[in-house]
Amino acid sequence: MEQTPATAPAIRIRDLVKRYTATGKSAGKLALDGVSFDVPQGQIFGLLGPNGAGKSTLINTLAGLVTKTSGQVEIWGHDIDHDVRNAKASIGIVPQEIVFDPFFTPAEVLNNQAGLYGVPKSMRRTMELLRAVHLADKANAYARSLSGGMKRRLLIAKAMVHSPPVLVLDEPTAGVDVELRRQLWELVSEMNHDGVTVVLTTHYLEEAEQLCDRIAIINHGKLIANKPTRELVDMAREKIVVLTLDRDVGVAPQHETFARSVASGERQIEIAYDKDRTNAGEVLLQVQGQGYAIVDVSTREADLEDVFVTLTSVPA
Numbered sequence: 001m002e003q004t005p006a007t008a009p010a011i012r013i014r015d016l017v018k019r020y021t022a023t024g025k026s027a028g029k030l031a032l033d034g035v036s037f038d039v040p041q042g043q044i045f046g047l048l049g050p051n052g053a054g055k056s057t058l059i060n061t062l063a064g065l066v067t068k069t070s071g072q073v074e075i076w077g078h079d080i081d082h083d084v085r086n087a088k089a090s091i092g093i094v095p096q097e098i099v100f101d102p103f104f105t106p107a108e109v110l111n112n113q114a115g116l117y118g119v120p121k122s123m124r125r126t127m128e129l130l131r132a133v134h135l136a137d138k139a140n141a142y143a144r145s146l147s148g149g150m151k152r153r154l155l156i157a158k159a160m161v162h163s164p165p166v167l168v169l170d171e172p173t174a175g176v177d178v179e180l181r182r183q184l185w186e187l188v189s190e191m192n193h194d195g196v197t198v199v200l201t202t203h204y205l206e207e208a209e210q211l212c213d214r215i216a217i218i219n220h221g222k223l224i225a226n227k228p229t230r231e232l233v234d235m236a237r238e239k240i241v242v243l244t245l246d247r248d249v250g251v252a253p254q255h256e257t258f259a260r261s262v263a264s265g266e267r268q269i270e271i272a273y274d275k276d277r278t279n280a281g282e283v284l285l286q287v288q289g290q291g292y293a294i295v296d297v298s299t300r301e302a303d304l305e306d307v308f309v310t311l312t313s314v315p316a
């Protein structure tokens with residue numbers, strides 16, 4: 001793996017602007033509006049944002065597929081404008097779409113990719129990579145015979161043929177089942193454990209919360225948060241109590257200290273409250289005061305989803 005000064009971030013982005021110019025088919029769009037942040041070395045870094053926020057534009061800029069309008073990007077200390085070769089050598093990108101020639105085998109897919117990156121035959125790690133993504137027994141099977149999960153794992157191995165220190169995954173688990181998602185999380189964690197800095201975009205906030213050391217959120221092309229995951233989750237000021245009542249609830253009981261109160265079942269209500277303004281005991285008293293007997297109580301801590309909704313609900 002190529003060395004870089006210990007202090008340099010894995011990725012450094014400053015004042016990144018991307019304005020798509022209007023064409024006959026599409027209107028112009030300011031997709032990235034002065035984004036600056038660092039991805040520290042050795043982390044799993046999550047990039048989140050609602051649809052259309054600018055995540056793919058940012059990743060495609062790192063991949064050299066989108067030409068930025070202005071700003072500066074360095075990958076592993078290499079400027080993407082002035083040191084293209086080293087910048088490209090320092091990053092592996094796992095695209096969202098699965099595209100393989102169905103007649104190549106996994107071993108051939110990796111060898112071809114290594115050829116594209118100019119990795120000499122003696123330095124190729126084809127079998128090592130296939131073992132790492134648990135595909136060694138499929139080395140010589142046609143790619144078309146692989147399951148969807150196997151294809152995704154092969155894409156990860158393909159992005160790693162030139163041993164880049166930074167791996168970027170665009171929605172690695174979009175549309176995959178729970179079991180496969182867990183397998184992919186494990187694989188990403190193993191690679192990170194072996195020293196690879198990982199950047200991923202995801203729509204699954206649970207995934208980001210479990211996997212990422214740090215999370216940046218983009219909304220309408222602007223960076224609106226960039227914090228260690230724990231700190232971001234702790235920003236949630238709301239707590240939630242779930243109450244089962246003695247009878248059917250028509251309209252959920254309301255009170256000025258409740259942030260939200262909704263019926264979540266025939267006899268169940270969910271009340272969100274601001275933990276700086278009130279507490280669970282007071283909430284129960286308010287509900288009892290409105291004539292209900294409480295049969296069961298549970299509480300739920302706000303999670304990343306709650307924070308995400310709060311931060312991104314600001315209109316453009």
Ligand SMILES: Nc1ncnc2c1ncn2[C@@H]1O[C@H](COP(=O)(O)OP(=O)(O)OP(=O)(O)O)[C@@H](O)[C@H]1O
Pocket residue numbers: 020021026027028029030031049050051052053054055056057058
């Ligand atoms: N080639 C293009 N020409 C014009 N506008 C574009 C082009 N590509 C993307 N956009 C617009 O730029 C904005 C950011 O798009 P981008 O694909 O980066 O968002 P995203 O956060 O990746 O969304 P998603 O999660 O849906 O993939 C969107 O409004 C999109 O419509």
